[in-house]
Amino acid sequence: LTCLATLAIPQLGTELFPPVDGGQFTILLRGPLGTRIERMEGIVAKVETEVMDAIGKPDLAGDDPDSDLQLLISNIGVLYDWPAAYTPNTGPMDAFVLVQLKDDRKETAQQHAARLRPLLEKSFQDVEFAYDTGGMMTAALNFGMPSPIDIQVQGSKLEVLDEIAQAIRDEAGKIDGAVDARINQPLRYPALKINVDRIKAGQLGLTQEDVIKNVAAALNSSTNFAPSFWIAPNGNHYFMGVQYKETEIDSIETLRDVPITGGTDGTSILLRNVATIEEITTPPIISHLNITRTVDVYVNVEGRDVGSVAADLEERLENSESFQALMMDYGSKGYTWAIRGEVQSMQESFGQFGTGLLIAAILVYLVMVAQFRSFLMPFVILLTVPLGAVGVIAALLLTGTHMSIPAFMGLILMVGIVVEYSILLVEFAAKKIRDGTPVTEAVVEAAQARVRPVLMTSLTTVLALLPMAIGLGHGAEGNIPLARAIIGAVIGGAVLALLVVPALMSLLGPLLRPKTPEASS
Known part of the structure; x- marks a missing residue:
């Protein structure tokens, strides 16, 4: 089971944090370079009309049940002064439209954005669109970047950086699930x-x-x-x-x-x-990272997890003959590219959580050694921890939930849940064995005596977490992976405690029996 669960981990998909319906999303627009602000104002007005036709008229009072739209705010161009630091616009050809949805909306921000994407691209073929549906939580975890995938190209000459960035953007557009691929810093x-x-x-x-x-x-x-x-x-x-x-x-x-x-x-x-x-x-804007000139290629994700899309993008760039030929020319001259943003934060966070999981298991073992005054009994209990992860992985896989920070938190909590269930059975069986009861009989009695407490505890925990696992209400998506992971840990821990632990105790139980001195001849 552990081997099968390990093989199934790549099928889960990974993301830093699950998409949350924050009740608003931003439409980023970029017209042809050099577009005057007057013309951009006309384009934005038409975009607003398309948005209202798709979502509904702005309804601040909440009188229109057919409209999901509460408020629409547009910002065009940039003031070349200190306010320029607080806007994603880089020139008069840029604009963004903030769409605020109603509390009783029928569709999520992600669903509205997915529906608007083909409509706006068809109506405005010379305008570049991107959608930021992350919300406040994702923005905080993603350092304020508008997209989860950020490919940063670094070097000295802006012309070369733009050439490499265009090649990356073209390759990203061919990947399933990758949308809104764009270069943040235009050149010409x-x-x-x-x-x-x-x-x-x-x-x-x-x-x-x-x-x-x-x-x-x-x-x-x-x-x-x-x-x-x-x-x-x-x-x-x-x-x-x-x-x-x-x-x-x-x-x-x-x-x-x-x-x-x-x-x-x-x-x-x-x-x-x-x-x-x-x-x-x-270039209307020049960005630097650690003094080095940097061009960002942003990519959004739709219908897939961020980790899989980023992995496919990296694999495609490494296997693309044209891109590799380009990097052969410029790589030796100090030009580099790397996937950063949410993907980098996700990899670092998962590594830290993995270390935390190992430390948690070690600390639990040391505490049990002190309590049981034995190295063997805690070892029997700890052997169920890898098996307990089977329940977590199975729950995430069956529900189509991606591995994320909340899911990892549930995986760490799994250690305590599995150990708790195992202690109930192992302690009872060990006491019987030390009292002289045969190993098989002691294990059977322990399983029969502890089956009701284990099942009752598991059932109450699952029922309590069920509403959170379903994700009732807007904005509850962030708690779904945590609840599902804990439910998987509870069910897996209960089943394994009643099936696997007795088998382990049957094998190792004789070592717990106190030794009797040999009779003298």
């Missing part, structure tokens, strides 16, 4: 590069700083480099700065005609006289 965002002729500017009494400040004031505002405040009578303070009307800068030619001031005589010089403008592409 259209931009204008202003090349200042410093010699000519200097001859006209201007500096590089003068040119930059005047252009920044024309395109944005002077509050970025020369903040001023006006304090209103009510005590509120407001930024004051110089800026142009947005309609006045409508082409590169009008930008070339921006007057540059700052010289000693206050004369205005047109930008075209001291600088040239070049159209280029540039």
